[in-house]
Structure formats: structure tokens, C-alpha cells
Amino acid sequence: MVTITIANKKGGSGKTSTALALVDAAVRAGKKVLAVDMDPQGNLSATLGADRELVGSAELLLKKEARLEDYVQDLGGGLALVAGSGELVDVELQLIKTVGKEMRLAEALAQAEGYDFCIIDTPPSTGLLTVAALCATDKVVIAASADAYAADGYAELAGDIASIKKYYNPGLNVDGILLTRYNERTTLARQMIKEYRDLAEATGTRLYNARIRECIAVREAQYSHKLLSEYDAGCNAVQDYRGLAKELGVL
Secondary structure, eight states: OEEEEEEOSSTTSSHHHHHHHHHHHHHHTTOOEEEEEOOTTOHHHHHHTOOGGGTTHHHHHHTTOSOHHHHOEEEETTEEEEOOOGGGGGHHHHTTTOTTGGGHHHHHHTTOOSOSEEEEEOOSSOSHHHHHHHHTOSEEEEEEESSTTTTTTHHHHHHHHHHHHHHTOTTOEEEEEEEEEEOTTSHHHHHHHHHHHHHHHHTTOOEEEEEEEOOHHHHHHHHHTOOHHHHOTTSHHHHHHHHHHHHHTOO
């Protein structure tokens, strides 16, 4: 099983949309996928149709109150889900003195069998929820919107990832930086390509060739809690995300 985490310390960068698009692309390609929602907002869980009676599954795994198999929701078609919810907000405080808390998700996912991919959505921070995801991951995708402030926290995030790689997860790698909300007609977007290309080179990763074009259907799909391919299969972003899935080896 290849585990892919979508991360960024900045909100509004398209993390959840990217995670959903990769899950969707993999399932449509006949892969077996385990989606894990580590974001207290629970948007990935809601869009995928989580059973509300089992919301909080990710929190229980971190608290070591559950075996993975007890809280994986089988959504059919080769897709399974560990749901997230607002209950995740208190986990960091509850586990502050707990030794090994960073590795609990990795230990739980080590029990997973029969999946081709595990795709993890994270909150916009590098608190315990994101650290636990990175400790359990093979590849990190940095989702970064094409705006003036989006690159500000990348160096800090890259430093956090390097520390996690050194102390917790030697197999961790930033697979690449994904430019989202991209409008090729603007000077700013072209400038951001150069800036992120330089940042990628400086931190030993790559800027994906796939760029997720600005598309109103992305936000409308989010509002409707629908997969983008179901909401508007013909929009540019669906094609762009398919390109990303190919670059990542999901397709």
C-alpha cells in the first residue's frame, strides 16, 4: 500500500479537493483505496458519505481506543474511509503527555490489508494531526494556491517534514508541489511558477507539471459536498487532477 498525504500549513490551498480528486481517480481506475480524514472540519468524510454514527474514528485511532478494522467504513466500489470530525480538535491536548503519540496512526495503518493506496487529508497546521499523518506516509503532496502569500510558509513546512523524516519516518519524501487555483492569464501565476520551481529545487523536490486551473465548479462541488467529477465531469480541474494522478503513479 502506498500512502499519500496532502499537506500545507495555509488554509484554502485545495488540500481536501486534491485528496478527494486522487481518491476518485484511483477508485475509477479500479484501485482499492483507504481514505483517512485527519481534518477536524471533516469535509472529506462528508463528501464521501461517511456514516455519522462512526464519525470520530480517526480520533479514536490516535487515542488507541480502536483497532483499524473496527472503524473503517466500507463505502463500496473499492473505497473505504476512516472518518474525521470536530472531535479531533481536542486530541492534541488529550495526548500532550503521551509518549509515542506521533506514531499511533502509522501503527494503525500498518494493520491495513488489501489496499493499493491510502490517501490522507490534513488540517492547515503542523500540529499532532498533521505530524501523525506524516509519520504514516510514503509521499507528501504540498497543495499550494497560486497567490502572493502562499509560498510564505513552505520553507517552514519543508523544515518540519525534514525533522519528521529524520526522527520518525525515514521513508518520508515530499513527492512534489501542486499549484492550485492557477490562472495562466495572470502575471502573478507565472511568477508563482518560477518561485515554486526555485523552492522545489532548493528543497529537493519537484513542481508538478499538472496545475489545477481556477474553476468555479471546484468551489461549487465543495459547497454541494459532491465529488468534482460527479458535479462537473467536463471542467478543466478534473482533467488537471487526472494529470496529477498520473504523475503520482495513482493511474
